[in-house]
Amino acid sequence: MTFRVRVLVRLRPSVYDPQGEAIRKAIAADPRLSAETVRQGKMFDLAVKADTPSQAKERAAAIASKVLANPVLEDFSVQVLLD
């Protein structure tokens, strides 16, 4: 069967995020808003064929580590979306 799997890719905590910082400053420009920190990431929704949710998660993790994330800068998390 086909599972919907969500992969979130984000910069590793030790990596400075210039885009996130620019967004944080933009937020702070409105006196009613503020955020202590902003970190920007990427979201991918995959449809993955597998027998079980855990197998789907495993397959998506393999895709994430090989293609979606660059381990020099980024890490990722994988979540099977259950309707």
Place this chain on the structure above:
Amino acid sequence: MARFAVLVFPGTNCEGDVHHAIETVTGQPAELVWHKEGSLDGFDAAVVPGGFAHGDYLRAGGLARFSPVMEPLIRMAESGRAVAGICNGFQILQEAGLLPGAMLRNESLSYVCRDVRLRVEANSSPLTCGLEPGATLRMPVGHAEGNFRADDDVLEALEADEQVIFRYCDDGGEASDAANPNGSRNNIAGVRNARGNVAALMPHPDRAYEEALGGVDGRRLFESLHRFTES
């Protein structure tokens, strides 16, 4: 005679400059090689030019490593032949695991397009084998993602092993913060692999190889590349 391959991905846009630079500077034949090619047999060196390979979708250079030509390129690198990258070519070689580190968005968040000065750090690479460490060169950069990143331990190893080949510097040759156009760690503008046959830089020697372009310092890199193929 040395034969040079100039790789072309969908979105590459500096292949004409690199091709012309190689033939003009070295007098050797260069050939454009489409990314679908499965072989680089018969070539003594390959250059991955700048541009936006595969639209830079996912990450700069991130999808190019899945093109068929990357397999023979990796074999070429493993065989000890020269592989060089310029700008987007640098990012592609990093993504392919042929060079260390990764490029983050420029610290300024702006696309930077201007002349920079580079200090030659090591002549143990195909792009610098004809240069003197400490010499400085002027040529343009044009990139939004040239902010060189690597973990502390990787960076220390790169420095200790003299794998940093170019650093951004000021007119006095000082690698200052003010001379750093993108926020790169340690002002790194170019690196080589451990073996010393794969090298790349963010600035464009292919935009500085004849007087009409406003500078000729880029010639030295193509001359080095030619020299490397003869060694």
